[in-house]
Amino acid sequence: MSETTTLTIAAVQERVEAIFRRAGLNAVQAGALARVIVAGERDACKSHGIYRIEGALRTVKAGKVKPDATPELLPQEGSAIVKVNAMGGFANPAFELGLPVLAERARTLGLAALVINDCTHFSALWPEAEGLTDMGLAGLVMCPSYATVAPTGGNKPLLGTNPFAFAWPREGRPPYVFDFATSVAARGEIELHRRAGKPLPEGWAIDASGNPTTDPDAALAGAMLPFGGHKGSAIGTMIELLAGIMIGDLTSPEVLDYLGTTTLAPFHGELIIAFSPEAFAAGRPGNPFDRAEVLFDAILGQGARLPSQRRFAARAKSEVDGITLTAAEMEQLERLHTLGLDAVA
């Protein structure tokens, strides 16, 4: 029963892409979606790996994402804003389309922003953040989610778990990158506690009356709490403003109204801000990339960790050894490929 199968990263990509093609996604949607899912699996970030395929298919089946959308780049000449309309498809192909233009603008202007509108968001934000560092750029990525988090002092879901990611490029090694929810915990973690019949840690959630609770059911009926008290609540609000309202896309309460559920991938926009460290540091003493290494060495030198290192270690292993899937995972891939959208409710 502990039989496993090891495949190259390319082979997993091919299989996942084939599943999406079979389910009716066009080539740009299927390719980009498979790339972020395989990246999650490669990095041993299982919550964003092949486990996510079903959710994507459910969202397609519910008619809440266009499987055959072709994202469109909207020319904004003479602007530091690059806009891509995902045309109701997934965010990932829209990002792939916009990234080279964003990078060129950021190099020319010093900083630039990529706005993705009308997309279904699906993956973690670190694939986007690492897309920037692959281009030698630093950057910030943020988007709303569904209304599941109460602002500090409030008692009802309003903000999303609004992820916030940042990355800084490092020469010859993986970037400095963080990507986290602005809630204390991800919604999935509460669900895992519920299934395991375990109480939540204090401070994660409130019940429907606004009182602190450690009961997962009460938490799911109530609201999650922002990380870091009023400071995290403020950052979550900032993300609604910048990556929802400012870019003319849905806020977390509007997403929930539109979908009516948190079980499908959310439909909203995304904001990516890219910085050229060379342009910013020009004319100033010191090389910014060398100086950043001094900072990272000082962090590591006192026994603290840099974020994402576990992911990068798994990646290095996967690149050499391939990706190992369990028999159940292999069967699941087989089943999804055979049944397509019939495999999901």
Next chain:
Amino acid sequence: MSETTTLTIAAVQERVEAIFRRAGLNAVQAGALARVIVAGERDACKSHGIYRIEGALRTVKAGKVKPDATPELLPQEGSAIVKVNAMGGFANPAFELGLPVLAERARTLGLAALVINDCTHFSALWPEAEGLTDMGLAGLVMCPSYATVAPTGGNKPLLGTNPFAFAWPREGRPPYVFDFATSVAARGEIELHRRAGKPLPEGWAIDASGNPTTDPDAALAGAMLPFGGHKGSAIGTMIELLAGIMIGDLTSPEVLDYLGTTTLAPFHGELIIAFSPEAFAAGRPGNPFDRAEVLFDAILGQGARLPSQRRFAARAKSEVDGITLTAAEMEQLERLHTLGLDAVA
């Protein structure tokens, strides 16, 4: 003994400006510095009010800031980056010089950044954040500080209390604005506990061996902790990277090395990113300012607060009634004016 004096905001500005002129600051330094100090006093934000005059004078006396500096705008044609060199003076006149150029660039390009280099930082960041909203822009402001905060998992001061501010403009009323340290508490709060002989709340600090402590002396000899655990630690690190290293200015450990103390105002740089909501929202449904009000109403509607509201209430009162100072405060202003730099150690 409870005698107080009430002055108009303009009259307090005149007095504070005169103190700085008397202490050898030129007109641009004295004017800008007095404006942020008076803004603090006006907003009943005493920790950034006239209490700060002495610290500014001590920094001048120690030769760590140039009282007669004239900030220089560095032309960066065709760029989204506006650079101002503070020329060793305070950050505030450099910001005042750069703001109109930043606003013009942000309106033209959609977003733009103002970099202030070689400045002594002195005030809270909300005056800068509100400078942006006065121009109808949204924005982010950040800067390093002194190394007093241990990264999560570490045991020694490395990061600064690195403030992070954001503001969004609101029509006909004060902006949505937050401005907070990325440490759990400000260093001044630990000092206040020490003076009062009171233990610190749990989670604020570690001692010199890296163990949690509630003893203010042990905390001051050890390190403060970032807010929100590893997430706040990551944001603090991001600020070192973007607003220290990327802009070619000092990081928090470098600031501490340079000054050798945390009792003088820190010398480093500052990063201000400005967004034009109109430019971002162009061509999309809905007016971003109206939509933001819906979000704010929803926050207030569940009994949560918007940040800075206490400050704005105090401001509204000061604008009508003037600023009331105690007899001790009036004497202090008199003494600083008479003695100039001789008033400080």
